[in-house]
Amino acid sequence: NKVKLRKIALITGATSGIGKATAGQFAKNGYDLIITGRRKKRLEEIRKKMQEKYGVKVKSLVFDIRQLNAVKKALGSLEEDWLEIDVLVNNAGLASGFDPIFQGSTKDWDTMIDTNVKGLLYMTRLVSPKMVNKKRGHIINVCSTAGHEVYPNGNVYCASKYAVDALTKSMRIDLHKYNVRVSQVSPGHVEETEFAQVRFHGDKKKSKIYEDFQPLKSKDVAKVIYYIASQPKHVNIQDVLMMGTQQANSNFIDRS
Ligand code: NDP
Numbered sequence: 146n147k148v149k150l151r152k153i154a155l156i157t158g159a160t161s162g163i164g165k166a167t168a169g170q171f172a173k174n175g176y177d178l179i180i181t182g183r184r185k186k187r188l189e190e191i192r193k194k195m196q197e198k199y200g201v202k203v204k205s206l207v208f209d210i211r212q213l214n215a216v217k218k219a220l221g222s223l224e225e226d227w228l229e230i231d232v233l234v235n236n237a238g239l240a241s242g243f244d245p246i247f248q249g250s251t252k253d254w255d256t257m258i259d260t261n262v263k264g265l266l267y268m269t270r271l272v273s274p275k276m277v278n279k280k281r282g283h284i285i286n287v288c289s290t291a292g293h294e295v296y297p298n299g300n301v302y303c304a305s306k307y308a309v310d311a312l313t314k315s316m317r318i319d320l321h322k323y324n325v326r327v328s329q330v331s332p333g334h335v336e337e338t339e340f341a342q343v344r345f346h347g348d349k350k351k352s353k354i355y356e357d358f359q360p361l362k363s364k365d366v367a368k369v370i371y372y373i374a375s376q377p378k379h380v381n382i383q384d385v386l387m388m389g390t391q392q393a394n395s396n397f398i399d400r401s
């Protein structure tokens with residue numbers, strides 16, 4: 146009996162925050178990694194660090210997840226022995242802007258929908274056929290509390306995460322008969338990420354949204370993602386909604 150010992154996880158958006166922490170958790174647990182992002186230098190540093198620290202093999206793929214051709218080219222560059230991906234973590238994503246609907250920037254809207262929804266779809270479309278053929282695999286989407294509840298000025302970001310929630314549920318219907326698990330994690334505020342900096346377009350003052358309470362840390366979410374991936378084959382954790390203790394939901398945070 147040949148037992149497959151090598152395990153491969155592909156994590157999108159691994160240059161910072163939750164994706165980087167998730168790469169660390171999978172590497173620590175012996176997974177070879179494919180890590181992606183647009184920032185080449187950062188990705189290369191993370192690749193080297195993971196290899197040296199955990200002794201696993203790591204591939205880095207630099208591409209913009211919004212560009213279907215770039216996604217195809219990057220995945221197409223993988224050698225045969227990297228194609229059997231066990232876990233796909235669809236993490237790359239962002240909020241861009243924080244404006245009421247009548248003032249929102251359509252450029253921000255395009256960025257969020259193209260990244261959070263279309264990017265996730267492109268990755269899934271290209272990675273899932275092999276999982277279906279092998280009747281084995283796990284796709285874990287990074288959703289958000291914003292995919293379960295809306296909040297003032299959240300409009301398009303929330304809509305993009307509601308779309309992630311809908312896709313997680315419908316992908317599961319399409320894939321469960323092929324023994325492919327589909328799960329998601331839905332965190333509230335998470336620090337040690339660049340999320341706020343990106344949302345507020347680098348405005349340092351506005352980005353200080355985690356100062357007067359203790360949010361989750363990127364590693365807290367990463368550990369849950371790994372926990373989801375490490376369940377016995379007959380168990381599929383469908384969604385984990387998680388928040389810092391001082392956060393009750395999207396709209397109630399104890400900042401006292
Ligand atoms: P970060 O900004 O720290 O990380 C976002 C990652 O996504 C980066 O690695 C970035 O890489 C990548 N990314 C963004 N746009 C693109 C693109 N066009 N092409 C390729 N990669 C891209 O934020 P987080 O770690 O917080 O975000 C990770 C996920 O977690 C997102 O989906 C976010 O919506 C979700 N989330 C975050 C929460 C939070 O409070 N922080 C809470 C709930 C969910 P690069 O810039 O190098 O391309």
Ligand code: 8X3
Nearest residue numbers: 289290291333334395
């Ligand atoms: C990120 C958390 O509350 O800013 O998804 O939408 S929130």
